[in-house]
Amino acid sequence: MNRYLPLVVVALGILAFATLMLVIAPGIQMAQRSVPEGLRPYSEQEQRGRDQYVSLGCVYCHSQQPRAPEQAPDGERGWGRPSVAGDYVYDRPHQLGTMRTGPDILNVGARLPSESWHLTHLYQPRAIFDWSIMPAYPYLFEEKPEAAPGDTVVVLPEGFGPASGVVIARPEALDLTAYLLSLDRTYPVPEDALRDDGYARKEDGL
Amino acid sequence: MPITMGLLLALSFVVSLLALGFLIWAIATKQFAMDRAHAATVFGKQGADGPDTDGTHLFDTTGIDRISARPVKLLILGAIFWLIVGSTFGVIASLKLHWPDWLNQAAPLTFGRMRALHLNLVAYGWLSQIGIACMFWILPRIFRTPLRAPKLPVIGFWLWNVALLLGAGAFAHGWTDGEEWLEFPWQLDMLLVLAGVFFVVPLVKTARAREVDHIYVTGWYFLAAMVWFPCLFFIANIPGIHYGVEEATVNWWFAHNVLGLWLTPLGVGTAYYFIPKIIGKPIYSYSLSLIGFWGLALFYSQVGIHHLIGGPVPTWVVTLSVVHSVMMFIPVIAVAVNQHVTVARNTWALRESLPLRFIAFGAVMYTLASFQGSIEALRSVNTITHFTHYTVGHAHLGAYAFVSIVMFGAAYHIMPRLVGRDFARPGLIRLHFWLVVIGFAIYFFSLSIGGVLQGLAMLDATRSFAESVILTKPYLEARSVGGTMMTLGHIVFAINVIGILRKPRAAETPVAAE
Numbered sequence: 001m002n003r004y005l006p007l008v009v010v011a012l013g014i015l016a017f018a019t020l021m022l023v024i025a026p027g028i029q030m031a032q033r034s035v036p037e038g039l040r041p042y043s044e045q046e047q048r049g050r051d052q053y054v055s056l057g058c059v060y061c062h063s064q065q066p067r068a069p070e071q072a073p074d075g076e077r078g079w080g081r082p083s084v085a086g087d088y089v090y091d092r093p094h095q096l097g098t099m100r101t102g103p104d105i106l107n108v109g110a111r112l113p114s115e116s117w118h119l120t121h122l123y124q125p126r127a128i129f130d131w132s133i134m135p136a137y138p139y140l141f142e143e144k145p146e147a148a149p150g151d152t153v154v155v156l157p158e159g160f161g162p163a164s165g166v167v168i169a170r171p172e173a174l175d176l177t178a179y180l181l182s183l184d185r186t187y188p189v190p191e192d193a194l195r196d197d198g199y200a201r202k203e204d205g206l
Numbered sequence: 207m208p209i210t211m212g213l214l215l216a217l218s219f220v221v222s223l224l225a226l227g228f229l230i231w232a233i234a235t236k237q238f239a240m241d242r243a244h245a246a247t248v249f250g251k252q253g254a255d256g257p258d259t260d261g262t263h264l265f266d267t268t269g270i271d272r273i274s275a276r277p278v279k280l281l282i283l284g285a286i287f288w289l290i291v292g293s294t295f296g297v298i299a300s301l302k303l304h305w306p307d308w309l310n311q312a313a314p315l316t317f318g319r320m321r322a323l324h325l326n327l328v329a330y331g332w333l334s335q336i337g338i339a340c341m342f343w344i345l346p347r348i349f350r351t352p353l354r355a356p357k358l359p360v361i362g363f364w365l366w367n368v369a370l371l372l373g374a375g376a377f378a379h380g381w382t383d384g385e386e387w388l389e390f391p392w393q394l395d396m397l398l399v400l401a402g403v404f405f406v407v408p409l410v411k412t413a414r415a416r417e418v419d420h421i422y423v424t425g426w427y428f429l430a431a432m433v434w435f436p437c438l439f440f441i442a443n444i445p446g447i448h449y450g451v452e453e454a455t456v457n458w459w460f461a462h463n464v465l466g467l468w469l470t471p472l473g474v475g476t477a478y479y480f481i482p483k484i485i486g487k488p489i490y491s492y493s494l495s496l497i498g499f500w501g502l503a504l505f506y507s508q509v510g511i512h513h514l515i516g517g518p519v520p521t522w523v524v525t526l527s528v529v530h531s532v533m534m535f536i537p538v539i540a541v542a543v544n545q546h547v548t549v550a551r552n553t554w555a556l557r558e559s560l561p562l563r564f565i566a567f568g569a570v571m572y573t574l575a576s577f578q579g580s581i582e583a584l585r586s587v588n589t590i591t592h593f594t595h596y597t598v599g600h601a602h603l604g605a606y607a608f609v610s611i612v613m614f615g616a617a618y619h620i621m622p623r624l625v626g627r628d629f630a631r632p633g634l635i636r637l638h639f640w641l642v643v644i645g646f647a648i649y650f651f652s653l654s655i656g657g658v659l660q661g662l663a664m665l666d667a668t669r670s671f672a673e674s675v676i677l678t679k680p681y682l683e684a685r686s687v688g689g690t691m692m693t694l695g696h697i698v699f700a701i702n703v704i705g706i707l708r709k710p711r712a713a714e715t716p717v718a719a720e
Contacts, residue, residue, distance in 0.1 A: 002237060002420050004413050004429065010228055011430035011503055015437060015467065017221055018507035022459040025214060026523045027452040055380030057318015063593055067516045071589055073667035083518045088450035093384040096454045098513055100593035100664060101303070103671050126306070131676050133306045135317050195518045198525060198585055 030085045033194055038187020041090045042179070049179030052140075052172055054093060061134070063097035064106040064183070071199040080107030080185060084193035087185045102134055109184040118177040119154045119169050127160040140173035214522075238496060240420075245488035247348055247422040248479055257486035259559040260628070273352040274342050275624050277359035279707075281339035282617055284367050286700050288331020289610075291374075293693040296324040300686045304679055314378040322377045322389045329387070329464065330398070331370050333605065335363075336613040337472030338405055341428050343620050344479045345409055348425055349416030355408040362404025369397040385453070387461035388442055395443040399436060406432050423495040427475030430503065434467040451518050458510040465604055466506030470572070473609040474502075474541055476616050477569045481548055484562045484619065485555045490547040494540045501537030505530045512583040515592060531583030538576040545569045560635045564615025567643065571607035578603060590665065595678060595685075596657025599650050606692070607646050614638070614699060621706050629706050638698040645691025648684055656681025 042050060053059075066074040068082040075081060083106055088094060097104075112118065117128070123141050125132040145165045147153045152174060154167040161167055169177075232238055246253055250268075266272055299320040302308060309315040338359075346353045353359075373390045376382065382389045390398070413421075413429060421429070442460035482489050489495065511519060511527035549556070549566045556563055578600055582591055591597060618635060622628050629635060656678045663674035 003235075004410075004421070006228075006231075006237070007421070007426060007429055008433050012433055012437065013224070014503045015434055015463075015507055018463075019441070019459065020217065021214075021508055021526060022511055022523060023452070023456050026455055026520050029520055030450075030452055054384035055382060056313065056316055057322055057382075059384070059386070060318050060321050065514075065517045071516050072665055076667045077671060085451040085518045085520075087518065088454075090450070092449045092453070094450055094453040094457065095384070096451070096514070096517060098386065098593065098597065101595075101675070129672065131672050133303055133675060133679070133682075135302065135306055136310045137313075137316070138310060139313055194520050196514070196516055196524045197521045199516060199589070 030194055033086055033192050034190045035089050036084075036086045036185075036187055036190055036193070039087060039089065039185070042182060045175050045178045046182040047179075049175035049177065049182075052176040053179055054095065056137070059095045059097045061097075061099055061101035063100050063104045065096045066104050066106055068195070068197070068199055070201065074104060077103065078107075078111045079104040080110065081189070082195055083185060084189050084195045086190060086193055105180070105183055106185055107183060109181040110186050113181060115152075115177050115181060116155055118180050119152065119173060120156060122173055122176065123154050123156065123167060124160050127157050137173070140170055140176065141167050142170055144168050238493075240493050240496065242488055242492060244420045244422070245482070245492035247418055247420055248424075248483045248488070249486075251350070254486050254488070257555060257558065258484050259555065259562070266623075266626075268350070270346050270350070270352050271343075271623060273356050274346050277353075277356060277363060278339045278343045278620065279624060280360060280363045281335050281342065282620070282703065284363060285332050285335035285339060285613075286617075286696075286703055288327050288335065288370065289696050290693070290700060292324055292327030292332055293689070293696050295320050295327065297686065297689045297693050299324050300682070300689045304682045304686065313380060319377055319380065322382060323374060325387065326373060326377065326389055327370065329469075329605070330373075330390075331367075333469055333472070333609055333613070335366065336617065337469065337476070337609075339620075340472065340476045340613070340616050341405075341409060341432070343616075343624075344424055344476065345428060346412055348422040348479065349412055349418060351412060351415050351417045353408055354411035354415055358404045358408045362401045365397060365401035365404065369394050369401060372397070383443070385457045387464060388457060390443075392443045392445045395439065399440055402436050402439075406436065422479070423489070423492070423499065424475040424479040426499050427471035427478070430499075431468055431471035431475070434463070434471075438463050438467065454514060454517075455511060455519060455523070458513040460510070462510035462513065463507060465601075466502070466509065469605060469609045470502065470506065473568065473572060473612045474498075477545055477565050477572075477612050478541075480561070480565050480616060480619055481545055481569070484559050484565075485548065485552045487548070487552065490544050490551075492544075494544050498537045498540035498544065501533075501540065505533040505537060509534065509579075509583065512588065515583075515585060515588045528583050528585065532580050534576055534580050538573055538580075542569075542573040546573070559619075560632060560639070561615040561619035563639060564618065565612050566615075568608050568610075568612030568615065571603060571611065575600065575604040575608050590661035591657060592661070593664065594657040594661040595653045595681070596661065599653030599657060602646070602653075603650055607650070611642065614642070617699075617703065621703060625706055627706065629702060631702075631705070634698055634702050634705075638695050638702065641695030641698060642692050645688045645695060647688070649688030649692065652681040652684035652688065656685075 065083050066079040066081065069075050121128050122137045124136045125134040141154060143162045143165050147166050147168060152169040154169055156167060249255065298309070299317055302317045302320065313319065342353060342359060373394050376391050376394065377389060381391050383391055409432060438460055442456055448456045478489065478495070508530040509527050511523050512531050515524050515528070546569065556566060581587055582600060660674045660678045663669050663677060
């Protein structure tokens, strides 16, 4: 190659083509599909909790995209049905994730619907699972000599709480928990739902 | 579905016609007629005058390097600073995975933030800056003309580093765009884009003022990368238009293209220049480099969605990315034949030149990383490795063992020619080499083995999820050992570079090049 302009024009043309194939075409296709009826937007508190989730970088260990039964036993683990594109229309930014250092949590609100469980687990994951390698988030909580009216007290097993007094959930912890509890895509999917069916066998009708 | 499919078919047809038109134009104007004379562009006007392995080549006979020296020196120093900061965060993040209760007192210390700091600081602080330094060193040389507008890159350097500093503060406080590889808040992204303009303009001006007819293969990679990356970066960071799964496709289209269309061209282009330059003989088969370059552009740009295999995206786009991932064998083999055969025929040069050891090692790692990536994208393999630490090992094989190690070699080759004297203690360069190579080997094998075991455990419904976490712990510990060795190597690297800059002025010989 001996010319600058043709080199750059063709290089950009190839990139534009890739953008069309990987971003624009699937984007158009997904936008045409209906939003599942059971899906609702996040409430204000849930969205605040979601912002906490994003800012603490939870996505680096937790995916939010259960796989199909033909591919992996995600459903048997209680992680939910295979997710479809429509399940995410209210997600900004998306948090699909590429890692399962911890479990998939797209349906954690359905699998573990207890606020108290989540608060304990966020304060100290090893209070529930001794094998867990999830960070603890003590700064989402505060220690007080005793609970005031309206305070949410965190239930802790012997040896995990402070020597005296109680652990109270800060608003950040309550918001984050509200978001986790809102993660529930157990509603039925629309007929025209989109997902990668590449692991389905031919006799399954695909 | 039929509408989409019809549209895609029509589109492919139009694109094929355009590509055919380009091919006819290129053949008619002899763009593809390349011979060994062209391959010798890396040498001076007189052609190859022996290997460039020691101090006898320090003379800057053309005055080209004198102009590039300032921005190159700044960029190398900036890159090394962020390398050490970024890899320290990497080690902390790694330790936190097996010491989960260590450093948990405040949000900025949590794993999620440390990991984001590590990735962004090494990607934009270290890899991008050292790559840009190589562009400023190599392009004026292969164009045989001094760098134009040499003050602009200095401004660009400061803007870039201010953006990084602000970005690091932003992540630590939880201000993030929240997507892997796209964490920088978009306001700071725009500052990075502005800094990029200050880098691109002088290089394009230099390219247009070049005094050779032929653009050497390194030039194709660099010139293309410097238009690809700003476009990618800008589109992916426009706020407010992407959402949901569409945003995920943008995310992985971007993230994989950072590797494919930015870091890889920087690494491959740098190796393409220094290997023949140091050995003193042209590259093995110059016309093969055409396939390598255009193959990379065509195939690498479409592999991104293999990060979403089995996910909530249309099947066809996943399959498209899998196919392109496998097609990557073609350009990679073309580059491998060129670079490895050139080195294999001149193994004496590996004894003579320490920088070549790094560069040749890194070039081999490019081949291995790409082969591994192609295989990893196959659905059958991906179902095991997806969502596991194996992917992290693979990412480091590409970004570290390939790009970073090539860049170490490039810096070791450039520095003496930039300051006009040799390294006082080559033993420390050897120490750096063995620390990062052994450290990386521990890092890579522990994550790859641990990742496969983790993936197999997750696929087995009879084993609890806890088992997949517990079994990885020893491998994560081993990774911390490897990562720490690599970081120590980086400190030795910094000592070497600062050492050559600080040597007393009395010993100086005329300034660097060609």
